[in-house]
Amino acid sequence: MRISTTKSRFLAVLSSAALVATVVIATPAHAAAVGPICDGKVPVQTCQGTTSDGAPFVMMVPANFNGTVALYSHGYRYNIDLPAGMLPSAPAGYKVTNTPEPIPGGNPAIANYFLGNGMAIMGSGFSRQGWNLDAAVATNVELVAAFKKQFPKTNHVLAWGSSLGGIITQTLAEKYPTLVDAVAPMCMADNISAELTAAGDVLWGLKTFFDPTIKGGNYSAGAAGNAEAIGDIVKVLTVLGSLKNSVSTGAWPATSSATGKALEAAGVPSRSALLLVGLMAGLPTQSDHFDSISGPDGALKLTFPLAVSPALAVLENAASAAVLAILATQDVELQAGGAVYDNTKTDYSARVEDSSVIYNAALSGNTVIAAMLSALNPANPGAPRAKGDPAAMAMMAKMAATTGKINMPTVMMTGVADPITPAGATQRVVDAYAKQLKSEHDAAIAAAKSSKNYQRPQKNLVVLWSTTPKSYTTFDATGAPITTTPAAPGTNHCTFSTDNLLTVAKMMVGAGTTGKFPLGGPIASAARKSGNLSVDKYFRAPLLKYYNE
Amino acid sequence: MKRRALISATAVLAVAALTAATVPAQAAEVGVSSTSITLGMTLPMTGTASPGYNKIPGAMKAYFDYLNANGGVNGRSINLKVEDDQYVPTQAVAKTNKLILQDKVMALISPLGTANNKAVAASVNPARRGVPVLFVNTGFSGFADTKKYPTTYAILPSYVMEAKIMAEYIKDNFAGKTLGLVYQDDDFGTDALKGFTQAGVTFAAKVPYASGSQSSTTAAGWVSKLSAAKCDVVILFGVSSATAAGLGTAAALKYAPQWILGSVGGDATTIKAAGVPAGVLYNAVGASFAPATTDMTDDYIKLFSDIYAKAVPGSAFDNNVLIGMNTAFVTAQALKAAGTNPTRASLMAAIESKGSTFASAGLLPLNYSKTSHVGYNGYWFGKYSPTGDLKPVDGKYVLYTTDSGSGAVVKSTYKRPAMPAKGLPE
Numbered sequence: 001m002r003i004s005t006t007k008s009r010f011l012a013v014l015s016s017a018a019l020v021a022t023v024v025i026a027t028p029a030h031a032a033a034v035g036p037i038c039d040g041k042v043p044v045q046t047c048q049g050t051t052s053d054g055a056p057f058v059m060m061v062p063a064n065f066n067g068t069v070a071l072y073s074h075g076y077r078y079n080i081d082l083p084a085g086m087l088p089s090a091p092a093g094y095k096v097t098n099t100p101e102p103i104p105g106g107n108p109a110i111a112n113y114f115l116g117n118g119m120a121i122m123g124s125g126f127s128r129q130g131w132n133l134d135a136a137v138a139t140n141v142e143l144v145a146a147f148k149k150q151f152p153k154t155n156h157v158l159a160w161g162s163s164l165g166g167i168i169t170q171t172l173a174e175k176y177p178t179l180v181d182a183v184a185p186m187c188m189a190d191n192i193s194a195e196l197t198a199a200g201d202v203l204w205g206l207k208t209f210f211d212p213t214i215k216g217g218n219y220s221a222g223a224a225g226n227a228e229a230i231g232d233i234v235k236v237l238t239v240l241g242s243l244k245n246s247v248s249t250g251a252w253p254a255t256s257s258a259t260g261k262a263l264e265a266a267g268v269p270s271r272s273a274l275l276l277v278g279l280m281a282g283l284p285t286q287s288d289h290f291d292s293i294s295g296p297d298g299a300l301k302l303t304f305p306l307a308v309s310p311a312l313a314v315l316e317n318a319a320s321a322a323v324l325a326i327l328a329t330q331d332v333e334l335q336a337g338g339a340v341y342d343n344t345k346t347d348y349s350a351r352v353e354d355s356s357v358i359y360n361a362a363l364s365g366n367t368v369i370a371a372m373l374s375a376l377n378p379a380n381p382g383a384p385r386a387k388g389d390p391a392a393m394a395m396m397a398k399m400a401a402t403t404g405k406i407n408m409p410t411v412m413m414t415g416v417a418d419p420i421t422p423a424g425a426t427q428r429v430v431d432a433y434a435k436q437l438k439s440e441h442d443a444a445i446a447a448a449k450s451s452k453n454y455q456r457p458q459k460n461l462v463v464l465w466s467t468t469p470k471s472y473t474t475f476d477a478t479g480a481p482i483t484t485t486p487a488a489p490g491t492n493h494c495t496f497s498t499d500n501l502l503t504v505a506k507m508m509v510g511a512g513t514t515g516k517f518p519l520g521g522p523i524a525s526a527a528r529k530s531g532n533l534s535v536d537k538y539f540r541a542p543l544l545k546y547y548n549e
Numbered sequence: 550m551k552r553r554a555l556i557s558a559t560a561v562l563a564v565a566a567l568t569a570a571t572v573p574a575q576a577a578e579v580g581v582s583s584t585s586i587t588l589g590m591t592l593p594m595t596g597t598a599s600p601g602y603n604k605i606p607g608a609m610k611a612y613f614d615y616l617n618a619n620g621g622v623n624g625r626s627i628n629l630k631v632e633d634d635q636y637v638p639t640q641a642v643a644k645t646n647k648l649i650l651q652d653k654v655m656a657l658i659s660p661l662g663t664a665n666n667k668a669v670a671a672s673v674n675p676a677r678r679g680v681p682v683l684f685v686n687t688g689f690s691g692f693a694d695t696k697k698y699p700t701t702y703a704i705l706p707s708y709v710m711e712a713k714i715m716a717e718y719i720k721d722n723f724a725g726k727t728l729g730l731v732y733q734d735d736d737f738g739t740d741a742l743k744g745f746t747q748a749g750v751t752f753a754a755k756v757p758y759a760s761g762s763q764s765s766t767t768a769a770g771w772v773s774k775l776s777a778a779k780c781d782v783v784i785l786f787g788v789s790s791a792t793a794a795g796l797g798t799a800a801a802l803k804y805a806p807q808w809i810l811g812s813v814g815g816d817a818t819t820i821k822a823a824g825v826p827a828g829v830l831y832n833a834v835g836a837s838f839a840p841a842t843t844d845m846t847d848d849y850i851k852l853f854s855d856i857y858a859k860a861v862p863g864s865a866f867d868n869n870v871l872i873g874m875n876t877a878f879v880t881a882q883a884l885k886a887a888g889t890n891p892t893r894a895s896l897m898a899a900i901e902s903k904g905s906t907f908a909s910a911g912l913l914p915l916n917y918s919k920t921s922h923v924g925y926n927g928y929w930f931g932k933y934s935p936t937g938d939l940k941p942v943d944g945k946y947v948l949y950t951t952d953s954g955s956g957a958v959v960k961s962t963y964k965r966p967a968m969p970a971k972g973l974p975e
Contacts, residue, residue: 285639292639302596306637306761357736358638358668365734365759470643536650538678542671 033142036150044115047150048100055127055139058100059120059147060111066118067153068513070505071140071180073161073168074101074123075494076189076324079130079331080226086233087323098125104162104186109498113505120154122147130331131192133400136168137175144179158512160184160411160504162494163421167191170402170410170429177407182512184411184504187418187494190425191401192332193340194546198281198422199325200341200386201545202318203236205277208376208383209263210239210270211255217386218339219330229330236322240315247271247312259375259382266371271311272364276372278314279355279363280348282424282545284417286468287316288487294471296479309473310362312481317419320492324420336396338389346385349373351545404432406460409511413464413496413504413533416541420493423541426463431543433461458516462507462523464533465541466490466500489532503530578892580655586622586884586891589630589648591641591669592661592686597761598636601789601819601869602661605686606631608873609659611860612853616877619973622884623891627877630654636661636761636788638668645669649680655893659704659876661686663737664760666701676700681897683883684876684924688813689740690953693923700893702900702917704876704924706838708737708786709953711812711928712744715784715836717949717958718930719750722834723807729754729780731771731795733787741786741811747955754778763791768798776804786811793823800829808833812928817937818867827937835939836928839910840946842871843938848968849875849910856972868939875910878972882907885974908975912948914963926950927961 035049036059047059059069082094102123103110114121124143126136140159148154159180161169166188173183189195203216214235219225235255242253250269252260263273278285285292290313295304332340356369363369376383406429414426440457448454468490474482487495496504503526511517527533543549580587590606593599610629617626630652632644641662648654657680660666666685669675675682682701685692690707692698719728728750732738734757745752756771772795775783783806785792792814799805808830814820815835821827840847842854853874854866864870884891886899886907904917916923927950931941941947948961969975 293637293643302635302637303761305635305639307759310639354667354671357664358671360664360735361760361762365757365762366736366739367734367757368759470647538674540674540677 033146036146038150049146051124051127051139051142051146053127053135053139053142055124055135056098056100057122057124057139057143057146058102059122059150060102060115061120061151062115062118064118065120065151065153067155068118068158068509069120069122069147069151069154069156070114070158070160070508071144072102072104072121072123073136073140073159073165074125075161075163075165076131076328077129078323078327079128080229080327082230082233086230096129098127098129100125104501107498107501110501110505113502117509119509120147120151131164131328131335131399133164133168133171133192136164137171137400140168140172141176141179156181156512158182158184158508160186160508162186164189166421167402167425171400173407173410174402174405180408180512181515182409182411182508184413184508185429186413186496186504187415187421188412188425188429189421190428190544190546192396192399193401194425194544195421196329196332196340196396197546198283198544199321199329200343201281201346202277202283202321202325203232203329204341204343204386205280205376206236206239206318208257209260209273209277210243210253210257211235212257213255214239217329217333217341219333221334225330225334229326232326233323236326237319240319240322243270243274244312244315247308247315257382259380262382263372263375268368268371269364271308272362272368273372274318275311275314275359275362276352276369278311278318279352279359280545282422282542283314283317283321283419284422284491285310285313285359286417286488286491287313287419288320288491289473289481289483289485290316291468291471291473291488294473294475296475296481298479300479306361308362310359316483317417321419332396333392335399336392338392339386340388340392340396341386342388342393344378344385344387348376350548402429404429404436406433406436409460409508409515409517411462411464411504411507411511413466413500415466415490415492415495416539417468417491418493422544423465424543427541428543428547430461430463460517462517462535464500464504464527464530464535465539466496467532467534469532497531499530500533503527503533578655578890579653581625581891584624585626585628587628587630587652587654588656588658588683588880589632589645589652589654590658590660591632591634591644591648591665592659593636594631594633596635596637597763597790598662598788600793600823601816601867602686604864604867604869605659605661605873607861607864608857608870609877611857612874612877613881614860615856616881616973619971622881622974623889627881627884629658634662634665636665638662638664641665642668642672645673645675649673649675649678655891656681656683656896658683658880659686659873663687663689663740664735666692667736670698670701679893681893683880683900686872686876687737689736690743691736691740693921693953695920695922698922700897702904702922702924704879704915705812706913706925706927707923707953708740708811709744709747710926710951711836712741712786713748713951713958714928714930714949715809715811716745716748716750718834719782719809723782726781726807727753727779729756729775729778729783729806731756731758731775731783731785731787731791733757733791734759737813738786748958754780758787758791763787763794765794765798768794769802771795772799772802772804775806776802780806782807782809784809784811785814787814789814789816789819790823793820793825796820796829796833797823797825800825810835812836812838815939816868817933817939818865819869821937827933827935830933830937831935833933834930835933836930837868837939838913838925838928839868839871839875840912841931841938841940842867843940847910849972852968852972853910871910878974879907879909879915882974908966908969912946912963912965913950913961923953926952
């Protein structure tokens with residue numbers, strides 16, 4: 001893209017380091033709405049303040065503001081401090097923060113795109129962390145109003161967000177259809193009941209097979225609950241570490257339950273039990289480094305992808321999701337007033353009916369599968385089911401949720417093997433929109449019968465599937481898989497390239513300002529050029545297990 | 550001016566008419582050009598499960614080359630793209646995606662393996678894409694479910710049918726004997742168990758093996774269990790490499806029951822190529838729905854073996870080759886029946902409306918209709934000769950037929966129609 005001289009100079013001013021420093025500036029929380037207080041700088045002025053719920057926000061507005069502003073909603077942040085050494089991403093420990101995030105991860109290239117083209121960006125840090133969908137939507141509504149008041153020239157509001165921010169964005173679009181002109185929920189989380197069912201299934205499976213002292217939910221209130229949750233994180237990561245070490249031998253962790261030890265005595269490899277847990281919960285069988293396709297040269301060329309790799313993928317995905325699964329469960333339990341996970345009626349056999357055929361060898365065959373499912377049967381006193389608190393579950397059900405209604409041009413992007421916000425969350429919207437579009441089409445035909453003028457319904461949803469490479473597991477000279485390389489595209493959580501994010505941003509801006517997406521070619525072409533993105537309309541991700549698809 | 554315009558228009562029409570008369574009309578369907586039709590298949594070309602099955606693409610290509618040399622299908626040649634999935638379901642998904650999205654095949658043909666086809670159905674979803682999955686190389690009865698797999702067409706008799714018919718054979722020939730069963734511990738084997746259960750067969754020893762685990766080491770464990778149970782008659786219901794491992798290891802351990810080999814793993818060439826002496830196969834019981842590959846009195850065997858010998862000199866004409874060539878032949882008829890400008894939809898419609906009348910080497914009928922995607926529905930039983938060739942007992946094909954449900958096993962009265970001239974679609 002050709003940039004004007006002014007724009008080039010502008011971009012030069014916005015050095016990456018300076019921009020990142022600007023966009024992650026900490027803002028103290030306030031008890032009431034404050035600001036925005038703007039510094040008046042050129043070429044970009046920064047405005048800060050807090051909304052009435054005490055959520056800090058940042059607005060960055062270029063001098064040549066063209067009336068378009070993009071509101072970004074960040075993803076899930078843990079709601080309790082974590083000690084050092086617990087998170088690979090925060091080795092020195094984690095402190096709860098509500099620092100505003102007006103662009104994904106403070107990415108300077110994304111900021112440059114908006115600001116360099118005369119558009120403003122803004123974002124809040126929200127008033128509380130954890131699962132904050134209801135509060136965050138309210139914050140965003142207030143933030144949009146504050147921006148418009150401060151900058152009356154505003155004529156187009158775009159909203160986008162990642163992970164929890166994705167569902168915040170979708171909820172905003174569903175509830176306030178006239179507030180925004182286009183949205184882009186990325187790696188969108190599903191509704192909380194579905195997400196915590198997946199989390200609960202993983203934790204319950206690990207507890208039941210590998211360490212019965214894992215609580216997996218029903219945490220105490222206050223500091224005691226925090227300690228229990230942190231204790232669970234340590235136990236789960238320890239179990240996963242043990243399983244990783246014994247993946248070739250199939251030995252079970254020393255902490256395994258009596259049920260687990262009985263299966264071990266019957267010759268069931270621990271990797272098969274781990275894989276079953278992952279399949280029950282809907283964890284992807286491709287992960288950062290394990291494609292379930294490749295094998296090392298030599299004797300394991302075929303055996304590795306057939307019998308081992310799917311379990312290692314589940315293990316890597318479980319490790320990625322474990323901390324969030326535990327802390328989100330604890331957080332929502334606090335908000336709801338009790339245990340929200342209940343698997344007393346879950347039919348795990350039905351859950352794995354198809355996948356147990358596909359991963360039959362890795363599960364060690366039908367006989368072993370039957371033995372494991374029998375061990376998980378409610379009739380086995382060694383595998384007690386988790387019972388939720390009805391009042392708490394009812395409370396959770398009242399929390400904000402999406403229906404998948406599309407009210408405006410919407411760009412979605414998600415990784416097909418995301419273990420935290422599975423692609424099925426996006427698929428649910430796709431399915432709902434297919435019904436919506438058909439309904440609109442039927443209504444248009446009915447209207448045309450009287451008006452004699454058929455108005456084709458506008459297609460308002462573009463989905464970009466971030467796909468995994470054809471194969472990507474690599475091996476060292478000894479045939480051991482290499483796990484130190486960056487996560488493959490389409491895996492882990494929201495692992496989008498800057499090009500991917502720019503593609504989404506540009507589609508959102510284009511549709512937000514024109515009111516529609518271009519037909520056909522340009523979308524597919526942009527996705528292809530962006531890398532690892534597919535607009536395959538026939539691709540279908542499995543819905544989260546909660547929906548009993 | 551008007552006259553000149555009229556002349557030009559007439560000239561254009563004349564050229565168009567001439568073009569239409571000499572080359573097929575340009576088709577708009579994926580994988581179909583004015584000169585060719587592209588099909589794709591996945592199967593294990595390498596890896597544990599590949600022996601024997603890796604000859605199928607060569608066999609299919611041999612027939613398609615023969616067909617192409619004789620004018621193709623309505624003037625279009627058939628182009629077959631082959632992808633090696635190593636019998637790994639996730640590989641099958643990746644390779645099928647490539648065939649559909651990158652190679653843009655019109656249809657999938659003869660993809661092999663129950664788990665692989667299930668994985669593809671769940672992940673690639675050919676049905677949602679409207680892609681025909683022609684004549685899957687698996688006998689899993691579930692693939693005939695037209696609601697769950699609306700674009701998938703079976704061709705092999707189901708494993709349920711095979712087990713039920715095998716049970717009838719056992720009742721007639723080995724009544725009172727102690728029975729053992731070795732089976733693949735997935736839906737392939739489960740389908741067989743379903744058939745045996747339906748037929749009321751009781752096994753003294755049932756030995757499952759996980760797909761991919763077959764080897765001489767694991768087979769020693771099977772033999773140990775079978776001999777401990779004093780099995781006189783043992784059914785090997787697995788892939789060829791499992792059959793070979795079972796027979797070879799048993800022979801080495803001096804365990805010699807009456808063997809009955811399932812059709813999937815009963816190809817003698819493959820078993821012998823794995824190092825099992827023909828003598829070990831001698832007198833084992835086997836089953837097939839097509840003529841014996843050594844039966845040169847059969848028009849199809851004669852023609853197909855001749856075509857194959859010219860296309861792949863030195864390669865034995867065996868049951869896998871026969872199945873591959875027969876599947877190609879049936880496919881050619883389906884494409885022909887799909888019209889001069891075949892589409893995916895017209896191809897499937899043709900199979901459903903005319904498929905039951907397609908000529909084939911099979912000694913039992915194809916059962917396609919709008920409500921049935923069932924292929925052949927029966928078997929004959931024979932014994933392996935001293936040279937390891939499967940031949941009908943007393944030289945006569947006694948054909949049994951049944952269904953995948955509770956239907957009885959009865960002798961078939963089907964009379965196979967004559968082969969079309971030169972073995973080409975009519």
